[in-house]
Amino acid sequence: MVKLAEWRGKELFRKYGIPLPRGQVARTPEEAEALARAGTVPLPCVVKAQVLAGGRGKGGAVRFANTPEEAKTAAAAILGLEFKGEKVREVLLEEKLPIARELYLSITLDRSLRLPIVISSAQGGMEIETVDDTAIERTPVHPFPGLASYEKRRVAHVLGVTGPVAKSLDRLLDSLWTLFNREDAELVEINPLAVVGEGLVALDAKVIIEDDAAFRHPEYADIRDDRTPLEEIAREKEIAFVQLDGNIGVIANGAGLTMATLDVLKEFGGNPGVFLDLGGTDDPKKVTEAFLLMARAKPRAVFLNIFGGVTRCDTVARGLVEAMKQVPDAERFPLVARIRGNNEKEGVEILRAAGITSIPTLKDSAQAVIAAAGGAA
Amino acid sequence: MVKLAEWRGKELFRKYGIPLPRGQVARTPEEAEALARAGTVPLPCVVKAQVLAGGRGKGGAVRFANTPEEAKTAAAAILGLEFKGEKVREVLLEEKLPIARELYLSITLDRSLRLPIVISSAQGGMEIETVDDTAIERTPVHPFPGLASYEKRRVAHVLGVTGPVAKSLDRLLDSLWTLFNREDAELVEINPLAVVGEGLVALDAKVIIEDDAAFRHPEYADIRDDRTPLEEIAREKEIAFVQLDGNIGVIANGAGLTMATLDVLKEFGGNPGVFLDLGGTDDPKKVTEAFLLMARAKPRAVFLNIFGGVTRCDTVARGLVEAMKQVPDAERFPLVARIRGNNEKEGVEILRAAGITSIPTLKDSAQAVIAAAGGAA
Amino acid sequence: MTVLVDENTRVLVQGITGHQGTVHTRQMKAFGTRVVAGVTPGKAGTEVEGVPVFDTVREAVAATQANASCIFVPAPYAKDALIEAVDAGILLSVVVTEHIPFHDMLVMYHYSRSKGGRIIGPNCPGIAAPGKAKVGIIPNVVFQPGRVGVISRSGTLTYEIVNGIKERGLGQSTCIGLGGDPVVGTSFVDALPLFQGDPETDVIVLVGEIGGTAEEDGAEYIRHHVTKPVVAYIAGRSAPPGKRMGHAGAIISRGRGTAETKLAALSAAGAKVARFPYEIPDLVAEIVARQARR
């Protein structure tokens, strides 16, 4: 999933006509000062760390400035931060507006209804999970007719806005709906959405674009998620690879089987450290690459759990044997294998020839790998 | 219905990215010459009368020019024309392109299917009615998913285009589909759609916007249909009013009843000259206005055929009596009335008091008005 | 239920506080219809003709179990009103509003249909079953209960014809005015099976107009599926050709759509064809007399 930083989300908002405070991004304290001095960002202004994590206000990642010098100081303080593991590389400076009320508004997907859903609450400005459920309205929207006026009236009612503010909301909802669809968003969220005078202004912007729609959005190709270097390499090779805290590497095929394997390991006291989902690959080269990647994560032991369906057991075995030859000494690890299903016999034979025994049951093989990694925790 | 002149349709085409020849409108021969001389319109060029009627080619309303002088001469010849009752006020000058093939493409509504329909034929450049039915493909498109790729492939197949021309068609169809929907078109037609090199170019443009969508399209408010001056006044007053060749004026309420009245008159040898549909009006002032308008069309006799439903007979009668007082002597006409339905008794009584007898049956009243107009033809 | 509405129809009026909405709420009630709710945003809590008004259709349905809607809201807002009705689970909507852009109606029709709903109209007089219920604006005075079913594309002409049937001493089972717009929610082909299957209808009167091919499509349906006698009339035989929808329109109708093609198709399908509206009651009466002899 592609999470856009606030300033980038706001660029999209601007494109779709959603009203914003006047503001600009700065990457150095000097830049921040210059923006304030030139009036590009009117004073007093807010200086906000451009990180993806929430809770910036409490975390000291949002500051205020009344003068260009204060803008510089604030930017300098924030640009040095490492906020919840994220290094702050940009700050967003925005005019401070006279806020009458703070509202909450978002559009996301309701999987059960299979419909986009507008979520609204008159209690904006805080994390929506902390708002009482009765104060939150969920308005599903059918994609064929699109957002209907009666649905917009319902949102206006919930937000308690009338007159010109309601008119502003009407336009804003149309914009947000269009953005949600055209940009293949998983989530568009405005929190807080501020009532300022007779209009509405989006004080924050949270936009998440769906990964699967990347082919339609080359403009987001440069955005990296919070991945480890190995995870980044895996992504480039199209291997699902996640690093956890434990010491057992798990290679399986299919998300469900991978998760089930982790469940079994945990249950017997094992501690999975990396999991790698081969997916439906049939390509020995891919298998080899996956193994080498696993080796670089330096697990204490590796558990290979494959059920051959589309994937053939012999192909996986061949890739594995090839990979084992290439793993440098420093990265060697004990390996426990369980390969079942399509071409199982051939696969087991290939492994045996390379000195690896395939243990047929999940229970036994899981216990074997836990032992190999130094025993249950 | 709002019919756009070719140049205006092409402005829309440009907005939606449909490829066009380079060209420009001229309103005087001098302007045409200047455009050609400046190279705004490359030479050789085509000079086309901007009228709504078809058959311009055969009618001398399309000419060619190789030099700026020829452009001036051509424009002068065409700007003087009265083409099928329309005065030519503008010519469109366009570069002459090397045409490989001429195709036909349009989108309109299929009432029976209740779907927009893409009509395509490889035999473009002539009136589509003259093309053999087997050479015409009709592709209905559902508005929810919109124009699907497989539908576009079907059109490409029918038009016999492949490779880069098919790619150009793909984009063009998307544009045309978007235009059809966003502009509330009844019809978008490109005939001919020319294959030029490896692309497609719209040589003509016919766009009709739906009247009922006028509230969404103030930009077309200035376009007048081919109405008579009285029809234009009627339109402003929101009275359905059509002038025909005959001498009997018909005032009825509702399109169906109006048509049925004309049918009966014709059947008995009458000759309707104006018909005026009061619609569902309940307002004596409107009735008066309608009568005065009818008087200005100078019918030999007028037949008032009202069935009161939503409309009340007494209201209509009151409006009528009021109107009769206001009609100047020169415009007086004999009147035959038939009013039935809602508040019939009161209406008949009001007419009787004003010296007008209501004849209850359609047959008798129709024959009476024919006699009043001088007898059957 | 016989044809779409009956004593159990609970009508909601969208746009009830407007002039038309109010007038016809009164008329529908006078007809004996159970008008249970009205909707006008911002007018919740008021009453019109003794009918409670709500802000939203959802609230109205929850409070009154309305199961049919009569829509009077102006054209620019009609699409939204229909979507709101459909989303609230109302499966029968009579759209009286005229001048709705057909692009809007395409969305209304296909959305409603995808949810199993039915639209009558737009730009239509609606539906009435004498002695049971009326949803729409057909004048009450033209009806009396009976066994003649009427399906019409016209407005006033329908009233005239229904009235003629009454004056001939016959009554109507149900009368539907389909509306004359380019896209209608219910066409002849959709309405005919309802009357064919209705045990309370003995004869069907079909009133068409020139333009489109709904009558030809209806004739095709009659030929294959309708066993009850049909009396048909087409208005506009003498109308000028008028302004057609460009060349492309002609390509779709493929030479159909004139009074002649319609009358020929209906006649070939076995319908009795009336040349004038006032002939309809006589043709119906003849058929009824013949049915009585059997």
Place this chain on the structure above:
Amino acid sequence: MTVLVDENTRVLVQGITGHQGTVHTRQMKAFGTRVVAGVTPGKAGTEVEGVPVFDTVREAVAATQANASCIFVPAPYAKDALIEAVDAGILLSVVVTEHIPFHDMLVMYHYSRSKGGRIIGPNCPGIAAPGKAKVGIIPNVVFQPGRVGVISRSGTLTYEIVNGIKERGLGQSTCIGLGGDPVVGTSFVDALPLFQGDPETDVIVLVGEIGGTAEEDGAEYIRHHVTKPVVAYIAGRSAPPGKRMGHAGAIISRGRGTAETKLAALSAAGAKVARFPYEIPDLVAEIVARQARR
């Protein structure tokens, strides 16, 4: 038909000339499925695994009366392929393709549904009824005919579990792999009634995963409507919380969506809950043995 497919299912393969399309056409045929046609634009007239290839679904259906489609076309074109299938009157489509944007799938789902169609998937292994037909990619070897119905959100894990049931000496009536995408055409709630109503199914196995609330919704359905015994397993108990869909996602799931809430809901609904996949065959066997004694 028992559950969606049987001997009369005539399968069309969209994207048949691709690697996956070709491989699985062979496998489906080997399973005994009547694969009657393939579609790849521009490849009409060729054959794949003895199956004739057409340019369009409409032509394929006209020539072969195909009534189910298996879609392998790449994600950017999958929406179009499904619309083409629906427009050609195909009411059951198994979408194997992965990585289809959910915005596309929303259109696919609602359009298909509006036409009375059903989608299985996307990103799913499909459906198989041993001895009858398979539409999708579940390996043939894991099946044997029997009376256990399997509904699963997983891929490979499903194969493993189905295989385990076979190795325990039991067989399957029908197995559906629903796919794990955010929007699926057929969810547990949609599939459960089919198995409940299927005379050939005695026990239902439900295999879920963390994320979303499909299992909770399924549990709710089981509680009210399913009388057959259900064995349930949820994968992902120990998975890290992972990347959620922002705060708004949490608001929709309202505290549901974890392995715990799913297991609790299923257990409360009366399902036997397996802690490990390999426990499923044992639980099923116990139930079958008990049923046999009755």
